[in-house]
Amino acid sequence: MKLPSLRDVATEARLLLIGIPVFLWTMIPIYHMFLFAISPKEDAFSGKLWPDHPTLHNFEIVFKQQHYFLRDFYVQFWNSTLIAASVGALTLVIATAAAFSISRLKVPGGRAVLNLALFTYFIPAAFLAVPMYRTMGNYGLLNNHWSLILAMVTIASPYAIWVLKQASDKLPVELDEAAVMDGATTLQIFRLVYVPLMMPSLVAIGTYAVLLAWNEYLYAFLLLSNDREITLPVALGNFLAADDSPWELLMTTGFIYALPPAAVYYAFRRYMVGGLTAGAVKS
Amino acid sequence: MAITLSGDQAIPGPPLSSRLTPAQVWGIILLAPYLLVFLAFVVYPVCYGLWLARAPSNYVALYNDPIFARAAINTLIFLVIGINIKMLIALFLSGFFAQQRPWIRWLSVIFILPWAVPSIPTILSVRFMLNPEWGVINHLIFSFTGDDGPNWLNDPTVALSMAIGVHIWKSLPFWTLILITGRLAIPHDLFEAAEVDGASWWQKFRYITWPSMQTLYVTCTLLSMIWTLGDFNSVYLLTGGGPADLTHVLATLGIRYLRLDQLSLAMASIVCAMPFVLPLVYFMMKRLSR
Numbered sequence: 001m002k003l004p005s006l007r008d009v010a011t012e013a014r015l016l017l018i019g020i021p022v023f024l025w026t027m028i029p030i031y032h033m034f035l036f037a038i039s040p041k042e043d044a045f046s047g048k049l050w051p052d053h054p055t056l057h058n059f060e061i062v063f064k065q066q067h068y069f070l071r072d073f074y075v076q077f078w079n080s081t082l083i084a085a086s087v088g089a090l091t092l093v094i095a096t097a098a099a100f101s102i103s104r105l106k107v108p109g110g111r112a113v114l115n116l117a118l119f120t121y122f123i124p125a126a127f128l129a130v131p132m133y134r135t136m137g138n139y140g141l142l143n144n145h146w147s148l149i150l151a152m153v154t155i156a157s158p159y160a161i162w163v164l165k166q167a168s169d170k171l172p173v174e175l176d177e178a179a180v181m182d183g184a185t186t187l188q189i190f191r192l193v194y195v196p197l198m199m200p201s202l203v204a205i206g207t208y209a210v211l212l213a214w215n216e217y218l219y220a221f222l223l224l225s226n227d228r229e230i231t232l233p234v235a236l237g238n239f240l241a242a243d244d245s246p247w248e249l250l251m252t253t254g255f256i257y258a259l260p261p262a263a264v265y266y267a268f269r270r271y272m273v274g275g276l277t278a279g280a281v282k283s
Numbered sequence: 284m285a286i287t288l289s290g291d292q293a294i295p296g297p298p299l300s301s302r303l304t305p306a307q308v309w310g311i312i313l314l315a316p317y318l319l320v321f322l323a324f325v326v327y328p329v330c331y332g333l334w335l336a337r338a339p340s341n342y343v344a345l346y347n348d349p350i351f352a353r354a355a356i357n358t359l360i361f362l363v364i365g366i367n368i369k370m371l372i373a374l375f376l377s378g379f380f381a382q383q384r385p386w387i388r389w390l391s392v393i394f395i396l397p398w399a400v401p402s403i404p405t406i407l408s409v410r411f412m413l414n415p416e417w418g419v420i421n422h423l424i425f426s427f428t429g430d431d432g433p434n435w436l437n438d439p440t441v442a443l444s445m446a447i448g449v450h451i452w453k454s455l456p457f458w459t460l461i462l463i464t465g466r467l468a469i470p471h472d473l474f475e476a477a478e479v480d481g482a483s484w485w486q487k488f489r490y491i492t493w494p495s496m497q498t499l500y501v502t503c504t505l506l507s508m509i510w511t512l513g514d515f516n517s518v519y520l521l522t523g524g525g526p527a528d529l530t531h532v533l534a535t536l537g538i539r540y541l542r543l544d545q546l547s548l549a550m551a552s553i554v555c556a557m558p559f560v561l562p563l564v565y566f567m568m569k570r571l572s573r
Contacts, residue, residue, distance in 0.1 A: 018379050019390055026394050029452065032419065033408040047422025094320060097313035107310025113318065118571060120325050122564040124513025126534035127556070130541055130549045131332030132324060138331075139323075154324040157317055162571075186309040215401035218515045218538070233403045237520075240407070247411055254404020265399035266392075 033258070036251030044248045058252040067249055069239050072227050080214060080231040080257075083145055087152040087213035088206045094153065095160035095205060100194055102161075103168035104176060105186065114165060117158035125155060126218060133222045147223040148231070152216060156209040167201040168194070204271040211261050232257045336550035345551050350539075354531040355555070357443055361532055362508050365447040370504050373455055377462035378492070398456040406449055406520040410436070413445060413521075439529035442522045446530060450517040454510075458503055465499040466492065502570055509563050512556065 004012075035051070036044050037058055043051035060066075065073050098117075102110035132151055133142075141147035175197070179189045195202070217233045224230045230238075236257065239250040265272065303311075345351045380391045397405065412418050413435040421432035436442045473491045482490070515534045518524065524531040524539060531539065533556050540549035 015379065015382060015384070015387070018376075019387065022376065022379070022394060023390060025452070026396060026456075029405045029408045029412070030396060030400070032412055033404055036408070036411070045417045047417070047419045047426075049419070094316045098317040101310040101313040105306050105310035105313070107307060107314055110310070110314065113314060113321075115568065116321060117317070118568055119564065120321065122509050122567055123325075124509060124534065124560065126513045126515040126537060127553045127560075128325070128328070128513075129515075130537045130546070130553060131328035131335075133541060134335075134546055135324065135328040135331060150320070150324060154320055157320060161317065186306050190313075211399070217401070217403050217520075222538070222541070233401060236403050236407070251404065251408060251411075254401075254407065258400040258404050262396065262400050265395070269392075269395075 030258075033251045033255050036248050037255045039248060041246075041248050044251075058248050059256070061249060062252050062256065067246060069235070069246065070249065070253070072235070073253070075228050076230055076232045076235045077257075079145065079229065080233075083148055083152070083220075083231060084210045084214040086145075086149045087156060088210035090149065090153045091156040091160050091209035092202060092206050095157050095164055096195070096198070096202065098157075098161045099164035099168050100190055103165045104171075104189075104194060114161065117161045119158075120154070121158035121162065128155075129218055129222055132219070136223055141223075143224055143226050143229055145224070145229065148216075148220055149213075151219045151223060152209070152213040155219075156212050160205045160209060163205060164198065164201055167198060171197055200271050203268060207264060207268045207272055211264060214261050332550040333554065335547045336554050338547065341547050341551035342555070344548060345555065348548075350528045350531060351536065351552060351555075353529055354533055354536040354552075357530060358512065358532045358534075358556075360443065361447060361450070361514075362511060365450055366504060366507050366511055368447075369451045369455055370458060370500065370507065372451070373458040373462050373503075374496075374500060376455070376459045377466050378488075380459065380463050381466045395456045395460070397453050402453060402516040403520060405453075406516060409445075409449055409452075410521050436522055437526055439526060442526065443530045446518045446521045449521050450511065450514055453517065454507070454514075458507060461503055462496065462499070465496050469495045502567070505563055505567060509560065509567065512560060 035049075038054045038056065039048075039051040040053060040055055040057065043053065062070055062073060065071055098113065101107045102114055132154075136142050136147040136151070139147075141150070171194075175193055176189055179193050184192070215233070216231075217237065220231045220234045221237055224234060227235075232253070236250060236254055239245050239253075380387060380394070412420050415421055415432065415434040415437070418435075420435070424430065424432035433441065435445055469492065474487060477487050477491060513534055514532075515538060518530060518532050518535045519538070522530045524535050528539075533552060537549045537553050540546070540552060
């Protein structure tokens with residue numbers, strides 16, 4: 001075995017000198033959340049770095065809905081799930097159709113639509129929220145899940161169309177031509193040629209839309225208010241309204257709520273990193 | 284209608300429908316859902332909002348509201364200081380993560396977490412860490428120095444810095460990832476040649492890395508500026524705009540007016556940001572649609 005040279009050791013030490021703070025910086029808020037989740041109330045507030053008596057009691061309270069704030073935990077969890085899934089599905093349908101139309105069918109005016117979509121992508125989300133809130137009121141959709149679903153589809157679609165259009169442009173045009181020769185109709189090309197080839201990008205975009213909707217706080221908090229209609233993040237925000245917020249339960253619920261996106265992200269990481277970063281900034 | 288763009292408008296021809304190929308008809312049908320969403324949830328709200336904010340008295344009221352001036356300044360601090368710090372760290376870390384080491388690859392998998400998990404529980408976790416009485420940070424300060432730590436969120440300057448810190452924590456992974464992609468695209472033999480010539484790391488950065496990444500870096504910075512303007516969570520969930528409404532940024536201020544049922548003021552405060560936002564958007568669209 002070759003011994004590492006002094007220079008290698010020095011390089012490694014320098015890298016660790018960066019790596020350790022990066023690790024701590026990333027993990028501390030997340031660890032702190034986890035720590036609260038496994039601590040009895042007294043330990044949580046004592047500032048200890050590890051509880052004397054770690055417990056799963058908080059999870060039990062959450063899962064059995066044994067606290068005033070958690071009365072509707074399952075309903076709210078279900079709301080979050082349903083809304084995220086709907087946003088993912090609707091965004092995929094709308095954006096795939098649009099990308100196919102612009103990139104493959106070269107529909108007249110497609111370029112203009114793409115620019116409009118790009119423009120929406122650049123409107124800061126909190127700025128659009130103000131007029132959107134009022135508009136949802138005008139449409140009579142406030143407090144209805146559709147308001148949040150449609151708002152999130154509006155926000156997710158532009159980026160989805162953009163990424164999918166970039167990916168479609170890379171598919172060779174001969175594929176479509178060959179299918180036309182074989183007598184395929186436009187819809188058949190879409191279903192049998194286009195969608196299967198676009199699968200990796202579709203997975204990335206679907207994941208992106210689902211995570212966006214699952215993690216959304218501002219729009220959910222503006223558009224939904226009824227306790228049985230709200231999503232989990234809004235419920236978490238409502239914990240804060242009390243003077244003596246049950247922080248250990250807040251963190252436990254937050255931890256449970258943060259697990260699905262982390263799991264989804266890691267499951268689809270391969271697709272996400274390639275698919276999404278490529279579209280975010282063209283270098 | 285956009286369809287006429289393809290036809291020759293000067294010459295009267297058969298009705299539109301027969302001039303379009305079936306593929307084009309399908310193209311229009313497939314594009315329609317997005318156009319409907321765009322019209323209903325972007326065009327209509329924006330026009331309606333602008334119409335609500337049209338009276339000059341709104342702008343006078345904003346001008347006279349000290350909270351608005353403070354929010355505008357805070358937004359600028361966020362953009363100028365916060366984003367530059369964030370992007371410089373991202374640039375630095377992209378170099379770190381581009382090193383090929385198994386443990387660095389593992390770290391990069393963990394490093395992405397703040398971006399992947401929802402803001403609300405993590406930002407609230409930071410908020411509790413900063414609690415002057417029960418927070419872990421002041422506990423640690425007390426156990427090391429025997430003194431009470433500062434009341435982190437009670438001083439507007441400190442509170443705003445903490446909000447910037449939270450914003451950096453949340454969005455640093457994404458930008459680092461993008462910059463890593465940019466770094467990996469630089470041909471490796473350039474570095475090998477520089478190595479042979481005995482270049483220092485700074486010379487390699489100055490003459491190879493930076494020139495190839497400059498455009499990407501500037502684009503990322505501008506894009507990050509636009510998105511940071513829309514970052515409601517970092518400020519709202521950490522400070523709620525307090526103490527005494529001194530840490531608002533334009534994103535939270537608009538929502539604050541909205542909650543106070545002053546929709547025209549909310550819209551007006553957003554309109555005020557437009558002279559700043561629109562040039563950025565224009566520049567980004569030009570760069571991306573090339």
